[in-house]
Amino acid sequence: MIEIKTPFTVQQADQLHAGDSVLFTGTLYTARDAAHARLCQALEEGRPLPFDLTDAVIYYVGPTPPRPGRVIGSAGPTTSYRMDAYSPALLDRGLRGMIGKGLRGREVIEAMRRNHAVYFGAVGGTGALIGRAIRTAEVIAYEDLGTEAIRRLTVEKLPLTVVIDTQGNNLYETGPQQYLEFAGQHFNQ
Template identity: 65%
Template sequence: MEKYINTPLTRDKLKDLHCGDSVYITGVIYTARDAAHKRLVELAEQGKPLPFTIENAIIYYVGPTPAREGQVIGSAGPTTSYRMDAYAPMLISLGQTGMIGKGKRGDDVIEAMKQNGAVYFGAIGGAGALLAKCVKKAEIIAYEDLGAEAIRRLEVENLPVVVIIDSEGNNLYKNGRAAYLSR
């Protein structure tokens, strides 16, 4: 089923997102990869404020390439999500409601999603140039020293993703495989 959502991604909106749904996201999302996640968790553990409001936020696991002349951002395809698994439960517990990446997630992340209300979206790997066309504005807001892995605030329009794991823990990687094998 196709769904269109605007950020922020509140828990009320999560209830309507189900494993396998095609979703188009419009609004503000943030980028962060493992080095930035480590710093975010360290700040949280020290009781210091994060560089953006984590509550109801979506983090896209991406390290975009430099923008060419006339472009807002370079290629912006997803990176493998399991590298953020050590940090995701803490950020989810602080109110993060969405993650965009590719690949499987660990049991601790899925449990945090179910307990706190969050979803994991998959973006198409290898389609970074096409996904970048959905980015209308990009600015570095933290950790510029990390280069491509700096935290960016993106304004996106109809960014296409698929709900891989919904807030109830339904997992497209498991459910889809089981449905295929039962044929």
């Protein structure tokens, strides 16, 4: 198990390989469809962004509201491909990591290679477990978007899997392939 602490630098990113399990500690920014649209609009219009993209990690999540005494509710990953249209522009401006679940498009993977960025997977459908691992949560922008607002989160030892590394290796291709080879050898499928 590899431990990562933010800021998530190029050096840390380049050492990770698709399939690695990591424990992530530090700061994350949440953003989904609507927040991505606003971030990219701001970039196009030359306006400042609500947080510094350099070596930042964005988590694709729209949490449930916190119960009294909790910092956040359930907070698992949402499907990442919906952010594909926006991700290359953010990667080109320093975004180092993305956390979500599901496939990414070719242009995103090219932008990741070009900029030495990593795509992590969190386990979809385990929002209760993940919510419980979040230490602080604070809305920093676009509050009107509700669950889709940008939040700054601090997490401690959040378990993630490297899905696509800075070389473009992709666990969604290699994982099933390796399993099928194993299955072929062991149960003659």
